[in-house]
Amino acid sequence: xxxxxxxxxxxxxxxxxxxxxxxxxxxxxxxxxxxxxxxxxxxxxxxxxxxxxxxxxxxxxxxxxxxxxxxxxxxxxxxxxxxxxxxxxxxxxxxxxxxxxxxxxxxxxxxxxxxxxxxxxxxxxxxxxxxxxxxxxxxxxxxxxxxxxxxxxxxxxxxxxxxxxxxxxxxxxxxxxxxxxxxxxxxxxxxxxxxxxxxxxxxxxxxxxxxxxxxxxxxxxxxxxxxxxxxxxxxxxxxxxxxxxxxxxxxxxxxxxxx
Amino acid sequence: xxxxxxxxxxxxxxxxxxxxxxxxxxxxxxxxxxxxxxxxxxxxxxxxxxxxxxxxxxxxxxxxxxxxxxxxxxxxxxxxxxxxxxxxxxxxxxxxxxxxxxxxxxxxxxxxxxxxxxxxxxxxxxxxxxxxxxxxxxxxxxxxxxxxxxxxxxxxxxxxxxxxxxxxxxxxxxxxxxxxxxxxxxxxxxxxxxxxxxxxxxxxxxxxxxxxxxxxxxxxxxxxxxxxxxxxxxxxxxxxxxxxxxxxxxxxxxxxxxxxxxxxxxxxxxxxxxxxxxxxxxxxxxxxxxxxxxxxxxxxxxxxxxxxxxxxxxxxxxxxxxxxxxxxxxxxxxxxxxxxxxxxxxxxxxxxxxxxxxxxxxxxxxxxxxxxxxxxxxxxxxxxxxxxxxxxxxxxxxxxxxxxxxxxxxxxxxxxxxxxxxxxxxx
Numbered sequence: 001x002x003x004x005x006x007x008x009x010x011x012x013x014x015x016x017x018x019x020x021x022x023x024x025x026x027x028x029x030x031x032x033x034x035x036x037x038x039x040x041x042x043x044x045x046x047x048x049x050x051x052x053x054x055x056x057x058x059x060x061x062x063x064x065x066x067x068x069x070x071x072x073x074x075x076x077x078x079x080x081x082x083x084x085x086x087x088x089x090x091x092x093x094x095x096x097x098x099x100x101x102x103x104x105x106x107x108x109x110x111x112x113x114x115x116x117x118x119x120x121x122x123x124x125x126x127x128x129x130x131x132x133x134x135x136x137x138x139x140x141x142x143x144x145x146x147x148x149x150x151x152x153x154x155x156x157x158x159x160x161x162x163x164x165x166x167x168x169x170x171x172x173x174x175x176x177x178x179x180x181x182x183x184x185x186x187x188x189x190x191x192x193x194x195x196x197x198x199x200x201x202x203x204x205x206x207x208x209x210x211x212x213x214x215x216x217x218x219x220x221x222x223x224x225x226x227x228x229x230x231x232x233x234x235x236x237x238x239x240x241x242x243x244x245x246x247x248x249x250x251x252x253x254x255x256x257x258x259x
Numbered sequence: 260x261x262x263x264x265x266x267x268x269x270x271x272x273x274x275x276x277x278x279x280x281x282x283x284x285x286x287x288x289x290x291x292x293x294x295x296x297x298x299x300x301x302x303x304x305x306x307x308x309x310x311x312x313x314x315x316x317x318x319x320x321x322x323x324x325x326x327x328x329x330x331x332x333x334x335x336x337x338x339x340x341x342x343x344x345x346x347x348x349x350x351x352x353x354x355x356x357x358x359x360x361x362x363x364x365x366x367x368x369x370x371x372x373x374x375x376x377x378x379x380x381x382x383x384x385x386x387x388x389x390x391x392x393x394x395x396x397x398x399x400x401x402x403x404x405x406x407x408x409x410x411x412x413x414x415x416x417x418x419x420x421x422x423x424x425x426x427x428x429x430x431x432x433x434x435x436x437x438x439x440x441x442x443x444x445x446x447x448x449x450x451x452x453x454x455x456x457x458x459x460x461x462x463x464x465x466x467x468x469x470x471x472x473x474x475x476x477x478x479x480x481x482x483x484x485x486x487x488x489x490x491x492x493x494x495x496x497x498x499x500x501x502x503x504x505x506x507x508x509x510x511x512x513x514x515x516x517x518x519x520x521x522x523x524x525x526x527x528x529x530x531x532x533x534x535x536x537x538x539x540x541x542x543x544x545x546x547x548x549x550x551x552x553x554x555x556x557x558x559x560x561x562x563x564x565x566x567x568x569x570x571x572x573x574x575x576x577x578x579x580x581x582x583x584x585x586x587x588x589x590x591x592x593x594x595x596x597x598x599x600x601x602x603x604x605x606x607x608x609x610x611x612x613x614x615x616x617x618x619x620x621x622x623x624x625x626x627x628x629x630x631x632x633x634x635x636x637x638x639x640x641x642x643x644x645x646x647x648x649x650x651x652x653x654x655x656x657x658x659x660x661x662x663x664x665x666x667x668x669x670x671x672x673x674x675x676x677x678x679x680x681x682x683x684x685x686x
Contacts, residue, residue, distance in 0.1 A: 108515070112499075112519060113496060113497075113519065113521065114496040114602040114604075115604075116602060116603065117603060117604070117605055117606060117626075117627040117628070118627055118628065120605070120627070120628060121628045168681060169681075169682055171681075172678040172679070172681040172682045173678075173682070175440075175674060175678045176675060176678050176679075179671050179674055179675055179678075182671065183671060187628055187630065188627065188628050188639070189639055189641060189657060190460065190630065190637060190639045190657045190658075190659035191460070191659075192451075192667070193451070195380060195385065195403075197381075200377060200380070200381060203377060204374060204377060207370050207373065207374050208374075210370060211367055211370050211371075214363055214366050214367060214370075215363070215367065217363070218363040
């Protein structure tokens with residue numbers, strides 16, 4: 001049973017695949033950008049229509065967060081492309097976005113309007129959105145780090161300026177997500193922090209990026225160590241986002257609705 | 260024969276610095292290379308482990324309660340931390356240990372030590388009655404209140420305070436974000452660390468009969484009221500239908516075949532056409548049929564039109580309740596249509612408060628995400644008797660007294676402003 005939702009995702013997928021392929025031909029660059037923007041426009045429309053249809057912000061389930069993450073990933077990659085500092089981030093970012101689109105295609109979402117009472121809060125949208133922006137930014141940082149690690153002609157003693165900038169912006173969003181979550185928990189349950197598995201891993205992820213920020217401020221020339229720290233921290237981020245739900249302790253988590 | 264430097268000289272130099280003098284006096288040869296300037300990761304790890312070891316020995320030999328200090332005492336400690344940072348910066352800024360205190364190495368070791376404690380919290384179940392004696396002795400079952408967390412937090416706070424003063428005294432435009440974020444973190448840690456023993460939390464069960472609750476406390480005086488549950492309002496999201504495997508229930512439900520009645524009134528499954536005819540909420544069954552009745556233990560029911568190549572018929576499906584069983588509509592000998600339990604959409608309770616003079620206060624309404632203030636407490640609605648639904652016989656309330664609320668909000672506010680400034684700066 002293929003839904004309109006899946007067909008729309010498939011169209012976005014095709015636009016982005018062709019857009020990414022054309023990107024590597026200098027003469028077809030304009031066509032490439034046009035196709036990518038068209039895909040992004042269709043994805044935006046899909047999110048808006050889905051939002052109207054389910055009568056709540058589509059930010060509850062794992063599939064819905066993947067959809068937003070994909071949108072942010074493509075948007076930020078386009079923004080970075082237009083800054084002209086690291087143009088190849090666009091096809092790299094889109095390749096990652098495509099992985100998440102395929103996962104959504106294979107796991108279609110229900111039209112589920114349910115939103116448990118604790119989630120009906122003014123903090124719901126800012127908390128989730130800010131986290132997803134942070135995830136998208138730090139994913140791009142990870143891609144840039146892997147690129148720099150394996151690029152043979154790179155300056156081994158200097159961290160890419162754009163990577164450093166995006167890392168700090170991503171960390172600022174990660175901090176905001178953590179603070180908004182604590183404020184929301186206080187309003188809903190009276191506690192900022194309950195050492196819930198998701199919260200614990202969010203703290204671990206935040207601390208890992210905090211270590212990178214401090215480390216790279218002091219040892220700016222130890223590029224290889226910083227790049228490897230970014231790679232490891234991204235694994236922690238993925239555990240926090242996806243891996244936590246597979247832990248036995250997650251069954252008692254207040255974040256189980258996200259599964 | 261090994262030569263030793265005069266111990267007083269070594270201590271003086273260590274405390275007040277002047278490494279150049281140490282060099283002039285050629286005292287380095289008396290020092291182990293590990294402690295050579297500047298102290299790095301190894302020294303930080305050794306010092307923190309030493310602090311922890313001392314904490315564990317103290318805890319084991321003579322457990323001390325850190326809960327005896329009041330909110331006022333804790334505010335004084337916070338003030339002293341701020342002052343200590345200033346004194347350390349002004350007086351000891353040439354000392355070896357000052358360089359270590361404000362060093363990146365100590366920051367990273369502190370963060371790793373914090374992460375190590377978090378991992379310990381994941382390994383050892385916290386606040387559990389069923390832990391062995393040695394775990395309890397080492398406070399591994401209550402890490403957040405342990406002496407070694409106290410020691411680590413104190414060190415982190417002193418470090419934060421010192422680096423903040425250092426930046427303030429050498430302030431440039433670049434330090435704006437740093438000072439905001441680090442002051443925010445200092446206040447947040449203070450509220451979590453010092454505030455841990457000042458914050459009071461009680462989970463209380465309020466039933467339909469009056470029961471006493473203390474709502475204010477001043478020294479030896481208590482203000483007590485009677486409280487009871489008057490009303491409870493609960494609304495549900497529309498129920499969902501699902502195709503289930505009747506023979507092999509272990510197969511679970513395939514999410515592909517779950518749909519909300521509200522958004523989809525018909526579904527095609529193999530050669531079966533399923534259409535929603537009537538939805539009854541609330542409903543009770545009487546002799547095989549369902550009727551819209553709001554009675555004790557009511558359930559939800561839907562009448563379906565089922566058609567296949569062989570037949571057309573109608574069947575009821577219900578998700579059941581405490582009093583009535585759930586009912587499925589079979590499609591064939593393998594599959595059936597079932598109704599899933601509805602998810603609560605909103606719930607709120609109405610409480611009645613009776614004061615000692617017999618006066619009954621206006622009724623208080625509490626909703627999830629909308630706590631109310633009752634005396635010294637902030638009251639949160641957290642749960643109810645889900646089996647009884649809107650006829651619940653009790654509600655669970657979380658009553659929280661948090662004198663650190665304002666300080667925490669200031670800390671979080673500074674962190675938010677710092678993060679936004681960082682965003683604008685970097686973007």
